[in-house]
Amino acid sequence: MPIVLGKDKVVALYAAAAERQWVVPTFCAENQTTIEAVLAACQAKATELGTRVPVTIAMTGRYSHRAQAVHYAGSRNPETGLELFLSDCEVLSRPAGDYPDVDVLTHFDHGQYDDDAAWLAGDLSRFSSVMYDASHAPWELNLEVTAAFVASYGDQVLVEGAADEVVDATGGIRGELTSAERAAEFVERTGADMVVANLGTEHRASAQDLRYVPEAARAIAERIGPKLVLHGASSVPVPQLATLFSDGVCKVNIWTTLERDTSPLLLRAMLENADKVAGGAAVQLAAEGLLGPNAPLAGRADIEFFTSSWRNQVVLAGMRQIIASYLDLWYK
Numbered sequence: 128m129p130i131v132l133g134k135d136k137v138v139a140l141y142a143a144a145a146e147r148q149w150v151v152p153t154f155c156a157e158n159q160t161t162i163e164a165v166l167a168a169c170q171a172k173a174t175e176l177g178t179r180v181p182v183t184i185a186m187t188g189r190y191s192h193r194a195q196a197v198h199y200a201g202s203r204n205p206e207t208g209l210e211l212f213l214s215d216c217e218v219l220s221r222p223a224g225d226y227p228d229v230d231v232l233t234h235f236d237h238g239q240y241d242d243d244a245a246w247l248a249g250d251l252s253r254f255s256s257v258m259y260d261a262s263h264a265p266w267e268l269n270l271e272v273t274a275a276f277v278a279s280y281g282d283q284v285l286v287e288g289a290a291d292e293v294v295d296a297t298g299g300i301r302g303e304l305t306s307a308e309r310a311a312e313f314v315e316r317t318g319a320d321m322v323v324a325n326l327g328t329e330h331r332a333s334a335q336d337l338r339y340v341p342e343a344a345r346a347i348a349e350r351i352g353p354k355l356v357l358h359g360a361s362s363v364p365v366p367q368l369a370t371l372f373s374d375g376v377c378k379v380n381i382w383t384t385l386e387r388d389t390s391p392l393l394l395r396a397m398l399e400n401a402d403k404v405a406g407g408a409a410v411q412l413a414a415e416g417l418l419g420p421n422a423p424l425a426g427r428a429d430i431e432f433f434t435s436s437w438r439n440q441v442v443l444a445g446m447r448q449i450i451a452s453y454l455d456l457w458y459k
């Protein structure tokens with residue numbers, strides 16, 4: 128079906144998910160392959176459960192941690208990237224398309240209050256929700272600009288704000304968990320529909336001991352209700368995320384694992400088919416010691432293997448499996 132747009136419809140979809148005790152996952156994507164992997168995994172889950180399933184597909188703009196609109200297009204033009212992302216989502220979600228039982232939401236992730244200001248002041252009608260991210264601004268400024276964004280767009284799109292202060296007054300990186308008081312102040316003063324809090328998985332921190340802290344989520348949810356968004360979920364093992372719904376989390380963002388954990392799969396598949404992928408170039412790689420003794424070298428380059436299409440299918444299959452493991456956790 129077409130993308131679910133408009134604040135009322137999006138709110139209703141989240142309410143229906145909550146009835147089923149479902150956390151709606153958000154998968155970020157910076158290419159068409161990832162979007163199709165998300166949709167294919169969700170369609171399989173919908174078929175398995177015999178019901179429609181919701182999913183959010185997201186992209187960041189100029190977010191310095193990962194500027195996905197920049198990476199989406201080979202030209203590295205973020206305007207092109209944004210248009211391709213939205214068009215791909217729209218084409219792949221069309222009513223007569225390949226994933227008829229998936230309710231797709233589009234999300235602008237980590238919209239930067241400064242670097243993405245032009246987009247955030249423009250037409251956001253092709254997005255179901257927007258994360259307005261002023262978390263690297265001082266706290267008072269964050270509250271002020273987020274409240275102004277909610278006043279302008281809060282009746283059109285679901286707004287996710289960041290009740291987090293990444294940089295402290297001395298310019299250092301803050302890593303502490305978000306307190307219930309801070310989260311409550313943020314919701315009261317901004318009117319944001321959903322709130323990103325640091326629950327221990329904060330991807331901008333470089334700590335080795337990243338983990339999801341359910342007690343922190345529950346303490347916040349007691350004050351503001353089940354409005355929490357968890358970011359940085361790729362940094363913790365999947366089973367740690369089983370209790371999200373009962374902890375008050377309504378949305379969870381995932382990206383890194385999709386790319387990080389499928390790259391080794393592609394490397395293996397290419398090595399196992401070295402001759403079909405690279406023909407005579409594989410022999411050269413073996414002579415240089417980059418290919419080991421078990422790599423096949425006798426065959427010829429094969430069009431079934433040396434195309435982007437084959438490489439994309441290897442990655443898509445791996446992403447589908449990862450996505451399915453999250454859906455198994457949250458959609459029962």
Ligand SMILES: [Zn+2]
Pocket residue numbers: 237330358359380
């Ligand atoms: Zn994030």
